Amino acid sequence: MKQGDLVTRRSYGGDIIFKIQEVQRQHAVLRGVDYRLLADAPLNDLSAASVDPYSYAYGAEPPWMDTLRKTELHHSMTLPQYPGDESVPVFFDMPGKVLHLDGDPAYLRKCMNLYGELRVPVEGFYVAEANMAEALYRLLPQVKPDIVVITGHDGILKHRRNDEMYTSPLGSYKNSHHFANAVRVARQYEKNRDTLTVIAGACQSHFEALMQAGANYASSPARVLIHALDPLCVAVKVAFTPIKDTVNIVDVIGLTHSGLEGLGGVESRGSFRRGVPKIQKVMHAEAP
Template identity: 65%
Template structure:
């Protein structure tokens, strides 16, 4: 086996497909290819992922991604439908208007996930700036980036996981997690920049992250209440929903969380206003 190989863990029944990031003696550091999980395993516990497994996995992930795109598209009324939903009655004499969805700053600890996320933001017409930042550097990066980008929504995500030697009694300690402390530090920086949770919406965490600590630090949405794996696109999905929900409305929290691929065990949060605005008259193109 070598760096970059796709593998599964025998001791876990091959439940998650990983890419080998690096080796340390007889241990491999692993990153999930569709789940935001960081793990380590003995080399002896690893076997190459079979082509059959990879094909089945790709079909399943594509199906789930298509479902997310379809639901997001249905939930984003366009043109007169959106205006009507806000109480306007379009007619032939009404003025054309313009839309300003919330702007997203997406920090990701995985460059492959970042590329997938930016492509989907584009499909969903969400204005977003994405930057690859290792989890350990996210807090420092936000100090510099928040005043520059001035986003409405911040996503800080990457990889996380519970350290396998930790016992259940220590699950409330941030020391039991691979990157939860780094995410908490980033959320605190965001809240120092903007205290109002409706003016700056913060979405934070990855697989098995310390949900309670992230909310207490100031996140609007976070993973993972049930300390489960979350899909790579779940944070993006919530960001897109906030970006296209009117500033007059709160995001329908139950609908949003139930339609993530991870469900209520994967992500939770608090009532939050949307970031979408409409304006009149329609802007002239230069």
């Protein structure tokens, strides 16, 4: 077994496909292929995994992509027209702008492609979870986003019983404390949860700590695994919900792979705006 190999864990019945991030003596550090789970295992517990061609990570789309496409298409097809001239729309669309920090470079690339397809303005950065708080100090004033996604990989340290999952301290989670620190930085930048929507967490993250730090949406209430694209799903839905409306929490989380066990949140306004008149061409002013 070597870095980059796809593997499963025999002790868990081979339920999840991982990629070996690094090998440390006789142990491997593992990152989930379809789930945002960080784990480790002895090399003798690993088996080579065959690639599932229908895995989201290898090209197939999550089922909610069609729903999000219809949401984006709905906005572009329902623009009012100038009186007497049905060929020229009055309004232009401004979906909320996303700043996406991801601890997984492969999933950052996948997310950026999907944001682009759905025409959501976004700036994305690969940042190790431990460095996310520091990165946000610099990036938030530069990007000035409406929505921040703080995600990567997480997990509960081994040897915890099920009844201890909800009482374990934050230090019992691999990266939840890094996510919580990053959320606090975002809230120092903008305290109003309707002005800046924060989506934070990964697999089995400490939901309560992330919400208390100031997140609008976070994982994982039931400490379950979340799909790697679930945070993007929530971000896109917020980006296309009009600012005069609140995001339907149950509807948006119902779209995700993990549902209400994997993601929760508080009532928050959307970030979608319309403007007038219709912009035909963007002109860049010359520097004096």
